[in-house]
Amino acid sequence: MAEGTIYIYFKNKEDLLISIFKEKTRETIEFLKSEVQKETNPLDKLKRLLFLHLEIFQKEKDLARLYQLELRQSVRLTTEYFKVEHKEYLDLVGDIINEGIEKGIFRKNLNTSIVKRVIFGAIDEVITTWVVSSKEYDLVSLYEPLTDILLRGLVDSQG
Numbered sequence: 001m002a003e004g005t006i007y008i009y010f011k012n013k014e015d016l017l018i019s020i021f022k023e024k025t026r027e028t029i030e031f032l033k034s035e036v037q038k039e040t041n042p043l044d045k046l047k048r049l050l051f052l053h054l055e056i057f058q059k060e061k062d063l064a065r066l067y068q069l070e071l072r073q074s075v076r077l078t079t080e081y082f083k084v085e086h087k088e089y090l091d092l093v094g095d096i097i098n099e100g101i102e103k104g105i106f107r108k109n110l111n112t113s114i115v116k117r118v119i120f121g122a123i124d125e126v127i128t129t130w131v132v133s134s135k136e137y138d139l140v141s142l143y144e145p146l147t148d149i150l151l152r153g154l155v156d157s158q159g
Contacts, residue, residue, distance in 0.1 A: 017070060024063065025085040028056060033092060042100035043151070049096065050123060050150070051143050057127050058139040068128045090116045119150060 057064040100106035
């Protein structure tokens with residue numbers, strides 16, 4: 001396709017990137033929702049979500065670069081993303097947390113709004129660090145230490 005032809009459908013490069021981002025994000029969130037629902041226990045749902053999030057980006061490192069670096073330079077995307085796609089992801093995490101609270105698996109005094117943002121922030125930072133790292137390493141290998149920190153915290157229960 002000739003470069004000029006693209007501009008029949010998109011105003012500029014940013015519009016093209018946003019279109020790709022939104023479509024891929026919708027597909028990914030729908031996939032995550034369907035996969036998470038295969039689990040019955042909220043803890044297992046959360047673990048599955050975290051694992052799949054890492055696995056998806058590891059399998060598509062170019063897409064990970066697009067998400068983690070390129071698209072964040074777009075004020076328009078950042079504003080639009082946080083209104084729709086980001087909220088949908090956070091709502092998925094929040095639903096899992098609330099289910100876990102209701103079933104007595106997670107602490108009753110958790111602030112779901114904070115927890116879902118902490119979870120997203122942690123996984124987002126792990127992926128960004130992986131994308132910009134000069135060393136090649138397995139992103140999915142960080143699943144265990146990440147879930148350990150997120151699910152067990154920092155305090156030594158033995159001490």
